[in-house]
Amino acid sequence: MTKATNSVSLQNQTGTDRDLPGMELLKSLDLSGLTRENLDCRLAEAITAVADYFQADHGYVMLADEEGNFCKAAAAKRNAQDGDTVTASNAVIAKAAQTGATVSVADAMNSEQFGGDPDFQRFNISRALCAPMQATDNVCGLIYLDDASGASWDTFHSDLLELVAKYVTLAVKNVEAQESFAEKKRMIAAGRAALNLSHSVKNILQMISGAAEVVDFGLRSNQIHRVKRSWDILKPNLERMRKYTLEMLDYSKERKLNPGPADFNRVIQGAIESLKSQLKAKNSRINIRVDRKIPEVFLDAERIHEMALNLVLNAIDIVDNNSGLVSIETKYHSNQELVSLAVTDNGHGISDEMKEKIFTPFESEKKGFGTGLGMPIAKQIIDQHNGTIEIDSKVGQGTTFTVYLPVRLTEQSG
Incomplete structure (x- = not known):
């Protein structure tokens, strides 16, 4: 990761430069077009940009699973030797998840509130910042940063990370909403398929049933010509039933490429x-x-x-x-x-x-x-x-x- 500047210069109405801290980061976080397929990749790009801006050693986007456990969805690490292991403070993560509020820790190893967390020493964490991804009344994820530096992140950084968390929350929830909408469309399609094809299926089944009775009679009476004639009715109608069933299933369900x-x-x-x-x-x-x-x-x-x-x-x-x-x-x-x-x-x-x-x-x-x-x-x-x-x-x-x-x-x- 590379270090980035912490402000962007814009012209105000009087024509003088005005620094808007954090604007550069917010502009760089583009999660439009986010889908389930590219979620991990795009979130990794986003957390890398955030960690660069905050000059953090580690950054994580953690999403809640169905049981409420927070799992790593994307990570940014300054030291590639850290591998895939999550080197974060579980105490800070738990606090942010429990309270639904941003948690900021400076001089972590001497912190009165978190000083007993062994993760600080194990992962050499001096400062940590964790903002919840709030959806209605639930915390659906977390944005977490930590660093070995002695300097602390101030209120500005806490507020900025909260904005980032809100933006990521909207993007992730939009993916879920799209999936829910697509699933409802597929269910409606399946229902419409059943209604539209029920009459045709009924007619096909009647023809199959009638032909099957003739086949049964032909076999019992050794009249093979009746069997052959009925098979000419059975075969295409069985194929029609197969086609109807497969196409209904194919259209009504999502198949990933x-x-x-x-x-x-x-x-x-x-x-x-x-x-x-x-x-x-x-x-x-x-x-x-x-x-x-x-x-x-x-x-x-x-x-x-x-x-x-x-x-x-x-x-x-x-x-x-x-x-x-x-x-x-x-x-x-x-x-x-x-x-x-x-x-x-x-x-x-x-x-x-x-x-x-x-x-x-x-x-x-x-x-x-x-x-x-x-x-x-x-x-x-x-x-x-x-x-x-x-x-x-x-x-x-x-x-x-x-x-x-x-x-x-x-x-x-x-």
């Missing part, structure tokens, strides 16, 4: 390969053009496979039997460090009204089949990868969906 190096063309071709039976069933053609210059990408190959699967399957479903044509093209955009996937069909096109709703769950123009979740799931995966999707369509002339993805995922993704 598992990114890694991947061959983008191979991922896309793998998705196409798995849809050969659907193409054959519709007697449709498919054209594939891949850009061999695409470098190795860093993304969640399984999720991108699923995204491509949904886009291509949507195109296959849209085109007419016997005359359907689906074209797929990958490209590398080196200037922007992006890869793209374009899926084009020669179907009937999409109206402007439907373009606005196509990524909304359960909005589908496919009559009699489809869950209305395939395209929303594809969009969900694209968003997780910080990508975009564009629609180019004219009624009666077909549609092209073009997906743009960064070659490498950033830490904010997912």
Whole structure:
């Protein structure tokens, strides 16, 4: 860590310089865009800036778990030899957590209040400062600093650390609120899925039940032709049930990304390969053009496979039997460090009204089949990868969906 100045100079209304202590630190603490995935990294950056400003040897952000225990979420240490061990005063931490007030200790080893704390001697702590992260009536975390220096932190430093703690609290609670909101949306989506699909599932179950009775009768009477005929009814309806169930589960739950190096063309071709039976069933053609210059990408190959699967399957479903044509093209955009996937069909096109709703769950123009979740799931995966999707369509002339993805995922993704 490096030492930083403790003020920033601004012009006041009279044109003279005025020092606003602490403003430089507060301006440098940017926790916008904080997510559960980047929480540890971003808090580590923040506590490092705070420890530098206060010229502290150690700094910690400690968050309360479900049982009320305070666990290290991020740390800053001037001496790398300290390792990952938390070298802090448990007595100071406990006092701040218990009272919900900032605790400041100077000349720690001779302190009347904390002089008996063995952590002061064990970790060579001369001064310590701990501000609670207060959320309503509960302490949800702590910002802790200590140092071996003999100088004490004054009231200004206590007040400033309290401001830092309030800002970090707001950022962390915003992450929790976003997660809660996302979870409620997923639960609502699951409920809507059950309501929207209940009628279709009921019809499918009735067909399966009827076909199963015929199969049972055919087996008992040795009429194999009845068994074969009923199996032709059972098989597609079992597949429809499987698809409904998997898509409802997939959309209604949060799946974290598992990114890694991947061959983008191979991922896309793998998705196409798995849809050969659907193409054959519709007697449709498919054209594939891949850009061999695409470098190795860093993304969640399984999720991108699923995204491509949904886009291509949507195109296959849209085109007419016997005359359907689906074209797929990958490209590398080196200037922007992006890869793209374009899926084009020669179907009937999409109206402007439907373009606005196509990524909304359960909005589908496919009559009699489809869950209305395939395209929303594809969009969900694209968003997780910080990508975009564009629609180019004219009624009666077909549609092209073009997906743009960064070659490498950033830490904010997912």
